Amino acid sequence: MLSLHINNETSRLKAVILGIAREIGEQPELEDAYDPKSAEHIKAGTYPEEKDMVKEMKAVEEVLKKYDVEVYRPKVIEEYNQIFTRDIGFVIEDKFIKANILPDREREIDAIQHVINQVKQENVVKFPDEVHVEGGDVMPHGDYIFVGTYRGEDYSNYITARTNTKAVEAIQELFPHKKVKSFNLRKDNDDAKNNALHLDCCFQPVGKNKAIIHKNGFLEKEEYEWLVNFFGKENVFEITKEEMYNMNSNVFSIAEDVVISEKNFTRLNTWLRENGITVEEVPYAEIAKQEGLLRCSTLPLIRE
Incomplete structure (x- = not known):
């Protein structure tokens, strides 16, 4: 078990599910793109190729x-994108929570069922259908659980709005002893530079007490300021709109002193190293074209 x-x-x-890029199938049609960044690359003819993403x-x-x-790793489903495992589930404490994701992506969960089967069944949670949640919006942080959401009345108009306020309530009910803090994120179906697809696209804790953050990802100035105060201004690395677009906040921590990061994130990687963190640089710029990066393609199961 x-x-x-x-x-x-x-x-x-200690243990993680890493997505897979094999047998990904044809480049999607423009109308099938789930996010503005993929759409941009489909239009430009620069959509990533399978061999590069596998590498x-x-x-x-x-x-x-x-x-x-x-x-x-997920089992391979032919002609299916299975890179972003974080979207399809997440773990808090000893619970595996299956995400309620875009209907077109349901099969992705089946492909990791062999892993879920190794978890005590009473610890596997599936919220009711009206609770929308994806793992990129959920971050356990000690006594807190940070949740990205979109509170606008026009929630259903945004394919980029993935986690609703019902999810915030459901997570609070499941973990009554935690403080669940939600953040209203900026959504845009057409402009990737103005769209925080998930919380981890504009914020992520790193190290012992540090965080990467992009102010414009947050719709409420007070909520952004709450985070800056929570970590302390001196511990926060502010990324630019361009850096957010390139997914600088979507790195992945192996430990408090080890982070996997994209090799082109020069400014961020320098800051991490200045703060005593070992940076394992990898090429990930092709995968980034789908508005997801290292945190999006990993689903941690066990940390010490």
Whole structure:
């Protein structure tokens, strides 16, 4: 059996599900794009190719193995995008929560069922259908659980709005002893530079007490300021609109002092190293074209 254990984003990683880029099928049609960034690359003829994405994911797998992390992979479904495992589920404490994701992506959960089967069944949670949630919006942080959401009345107009306020309530009910803090995120179906698809697209804790953040990802100035105060201004790395667009906040922590990051994130990687964090650089710029990066393609199961 798998003894799940996740209380934060940065403790030493022991086991993870890493997405897979094989047999991904044809480039999607423009009308089938789930996010503005993929749409942009489909239009421009620069949508990533399978062989490049397979190579990028292999580099991540090698880093994980170097740190003795147990790596699980989804079963391959032909002609199906299975890169972003974080969207389809997440772990808090000893619970595996199945995400309620876009209906077109239901089969992705089936492909990791062999892992879910190793979890005590009473610890596998599926919320009711009206509770929308994806793992990119959910971050356990000690006594807190941070949740990205969209509170607008026009929620249903946004394919980029993935986690609703019902999810915030459901998570609070499931973990009554935690403080669930939600953040209203900026959504845009057409402009990737103005769209925070998930909370991890504009914010992520790193190290012992630090965080990466992009102010414009948050619709409420007070909520952004709450986070800056929570971590302390001196511990926060503010990323620009361009850096957010390139997914700088979507790195992935193996431990408090080890982060996997994209090799082109020069400014961020320098800051991480200045703060005593080892940066394992990988190429991930092709996968980034689908508005997801390292955190999106990993689903941690066990941290120390």
